[in-house]
Amino acid sequence: MPGEVHLMRRLPADSAAPASPRAQADCRPCEIRPLALFSVLQDHALAPLRPEIASLHAAADERLYLRGEIGSAAYTVHSGLVRFERVTESGQRRIVRLAGRGDLIGQEALLQRPYADEAVACVPTVLCRLPGGVVERMARGEPALARALMERCQLALEQAEGWIADISSGPSRRRMLKLLERLLAHADDQGRVWLPRRQEIGDMLDVTLETASRLVSQLAREGVLPQVETRRATVDVGRLAAALTVADS
């Protein structure tokens, strides 16, 4: 069985250390535990499975798993950002969703189902690996965990449906503004967002990379994006909101 644990690099060796797949996690002091799946568990319930939880580091553009693979683990995003990709029969790549800090990804594995999409790290990303068997065993004894699992799944569904209405509908400019709104939810502490490659923006909005480039350039000129660097930008929240109001009127 391929992949999944030993992450696959896609780009040329582009900095960042390789994954350190087997570092045992110490969950207690974890600053995202309140957000994460196991937040419903008490320390004493969490303790016995801590040895099974591994902390993983993925470089930007590293694939976490492939569509169709039957994985053996789900992951909690500890920090960073993950995108989900599909390739249509016409060969068109489409990005269908994003997951950030605290989100659960790959939960298909907990049901012994193949992964529905490819998961790719957008930026250097830290994940907690949750082996399927362990989660299933726990969920049997802890109804709260079963409920938390379903809640995560429901959240992902709402994300996906919102993606249809916001990112896949209307004129391209509105779609781009809505995308920025979502990226803003994953901004770093200095308010900078991950700015995808133009081709990737195209794969999110279903436009060509040229159109994506024109959209970014224009928003930069308008001051919605005061600073545009490679793979990173700052967003003027006020102007973004204003631009959206105009676009929706």
Place this chain on the structure above:
Amino acid sequence: MPGEVHLMRRLPADSAAPASPRAQADCRPCEIRPLALFSVLQDHALAPLRPEIASLHAAADERLYLRGEIGSAAYTVHSGLVRFERVTESGQRRIVRLAGRGDLIGQEALLQRPYADEAVACVPTVLCRLPGGVVERMARGEPALARALMERCQLALEQAEGWIADISSGPSRRRMLKLLERLLAHADDQGRVWLPRRQEIGDMLDVTLETASRLVSQLAREGVLPQVETRRATVDVGRLAAALTVADS
């Protein structure tokens, strides 16, 4: 608290009996039980909650619930077809997903979350009402039910992501063909599919009703849709597949 149980009619009184909301269900002989959520339960486990399960009839275009409502029940689709709608801030309506026979809808209610979308019956539809409290109580004792619930949720997520890649990407003709493929999955026993109003096709594909009309007319001329009636059509599966192959090349 409004709505939800006493279904809301949107169209003028257009035939079909009003909902009969309190008919107790007899689940044992139900022909879709193998498909449905409670398929994981034995008869003896199912028996005590049967009095709580009501069978509902919804006419075409009847709303089952509204987005934002905090409902008290999920529903299994016994027969018929349900669409999920959202309205964007720009006032644009968008249909984000379909659910048919055997599918679970409104599972947000089981988590005490507001419904994420409006659910509307596409055709006369029969539903089984599953009160949230009952399901939750059962799930505590029956891990298999908890698992089944999560599986339904995951299925819905895969539907939604597929909707992004198939129905919301690429040229309008391809999107229309992909939509027909999906409608075909809910065809009646004579191979006829529900053909939405042109405006509704538009809300699914994110095109105008005029474009939707042109797409339908052209597919009819090409023989992909040998018979087009109001709200119903037959599909030539072979020609559909051929047209898709061409569109994807």
Place this chain on the structure above:
DNA sequence: CGAGCCGTTGAGGGGATTCAAGCTCAGTGG
């Protein structure tokens, strides 16, 4: 019968694509 909804079709305009050229920048190797 007139009103309203639904569907169809045409003509014209606009937004996104396609095709193309040129730019910056990092990495490579002569």
Place this chain on the structure above:
DNA sequence: CCACTGAGCTTGAATCCCCTCAACGGCTCG
């Protein structure tokens, strides 16, 4: 050192697909 290369981004010009606006026909229903 610096040409060479390729990836990513930008911009322009022409084309095309879809939207907009409009007119019209069929149908149901008050």
